[in-house]
Amino acid sequence: MADTANPSTAHHRSIDAVSSFTALTEQVRAAGLLRRRYGYYWSKLIGLPLAILGLLAVFVWVGDTWWQLFTAVGLGILFAQVAFLGHDAAHRQIFVSGRANDWASLIIGDLFIGMSYGWWRHKHARHHANPNKEGTDPDIDLPIIAVTPDRARAARSPLTRWAMSHQGAFFFPILTLEGVSLHASSVRRVLSRDHVERRSWEIALLAIRLGGFAALAFVVLSPLTAAVFLVVELAVFGVYMGSSFAPNHKGMPMVPASLKLDFLRRQTEMSRNIHGSRLLDVAMGGLNYQIEHHLFPSMPRPHLRRAAVIVRAHCEAHGIRYTSTGLLASYAIVIRYINRVGLGERDPFDCPLVAQRRAI
Template sequence: MGPIRTTTPKAGRGAAPGVNLFTELAAQVHRSGLMRRRYGYYWSKIAVLFLALVGAVWAFVWIGDTWWQLFTAVVLAVLFAQAAFLGHDAAHRQIFVSGRWNNWMSLVIGDLMVGMSYGWWQHKHTRHHANPNKLGSDPDIELPVIAVTAETAQHEHGPLVAWLRAHQGILFFPILLLEGVSLHASSVRRVLSRGHLEHRAVEIIFLSVRLGGFIALVFIVLSPGIAATFLAVQLGIFGFHLGIAFAPNHKGMPIVPRTMKIDFLRRQVMMSRNIRGNRVLDFFMGGLNYQIEHHLFPSMPRPHLRRAAPLIASYCRQVGVPYTQTGLLEGYAIVVRYINRVGLGERDVFTCPLIEQRTHLTATTYDTPPAAE
């Protein structure tokens, strides 16, 4: 398909207050066919991933008790991370039209294959998508160890957390090695806690089979020392893989004050960052390098994000909405510099362009448009 031409008038920064900038963009995206399902792509991906996991587990049992199994641990870690990306797609209704099919695919992939609670993740991730980088609303900027906002950094905490935050710029990537353990622990804690969880019984069974069964298999095949090292490597690489895919998406982008109201297009575009790259990068980041497109159209199938990016970037230029895109290493450097400044206690760590436009943006209250997926 050739380049998609836009027909939106050049509204620029002087667009009339109250104009819903997202409506025309959504119409263009739908007309381009970028929201249609990609069943062949997803069924192929599911089949290949399933066969790869079965093959990796078979190889693990066949290789037996040897330190060479640490290479198997790395392979399994990457496969589990890729499964998590696929579960993320299903949770966003990217795979099937049917919500029920997507829900069950998310449960099977998330709980049974990855060991991460779909119900816990869905609640948390939905809040993030609704208000990215907004104080008091986005759980992804309220982390237990790393402070990503000046407000969080100023809270009272113990000496260990204080030390970690003072050095969090240096420790950021090593801390990501613990992300896998954190995801599993949060999932187990959520399914065992009180409160509404739609598929609690199913999630408890799936998580028990995945986590308990996997650990049992590792200690049956391997001697205790090798088994413990195997699990440490697998969990570390798994968490690191997911962490480096999510890290550059929003951290170091503007933080939205609690009381500020922003129209949907600006809310999603100005708080997100894309990472330039090729299809290999698309694979290893699970398509999350197109974070702006994903936030604007969460149910857009992953293979369409690359095609949608030029259209959306062009539209944003026309209407005067900053569209941020960097290289991979540059993105990580921005994140590390930012959280380092936060950890050292700087209050004004980012000159937010939203504050500069506050008069214009708060002149009218904007509502989130109905789902256009």
């Protein structure tokens, strides 16, 4: 391979890659896109909790009726929007102080969503470091869906192999369980013997959120209605969260653990943007600008749209693949990809850099 045969060439390419990203960063900073947006975030930090409390007040006032299933849908949507806010705080987008961002994430995540901030931060940091890298990115090691061909080939029983070969058809129905999975993983993490910062706080806040919310449902509603109410809320929350995160990397190139890539290419070529209106930006919590978010994780969400124009132009000028597609098209890509993986096909969406190095 050329890079290993000529260390000097590899060294110069590494320097060029660093220089390219440095130039991009300076351009983004000069445009003012790394500055804080306190007004935007304070309006959400105040508005979203008030909206949840207001809807809960309506829930108590309306009382025991099947119409409360509409309240469950509304709460599932609001909880997802609050989760996006917690994601922003965890990435240091809201405050300058890391401590302030940590506490904001802790309160938002554990108290309002019922998801352990410590567990999610540990998992999400590993994803950001190596998106779509086999053996490293935890987001491609899913318990049910096979995202890599090796995982699909490891299936033993005929039933499992059949399910994986049709997993695209089951993808959205499975997302209804994502909310349960997030809650269960959080509880398991804070009760484990692993090191957990602020364990007492996390346990207390999770207990209030999960226990208190369930208790409120059964106090206000009859047992059957309460059970269905909780199922609907969890299903809406899970589908909303999964539908927002799934298009970002699924179906983008997978790279082997041995491949070394510079930061700009690693974050750009393994991510997909979803273009659309500003309404889509709100609905997806800014996650539709996944490329810009991975390149500049601490960039406030309202700046991502403008940053996308700069980043795309830079990538085109330097021959770096920049992927952007519509929302429905992205879901079609994801479903097609996981179906092909389930059938055991190798590298259905091969990374151009991998193919190039294999050919050398």
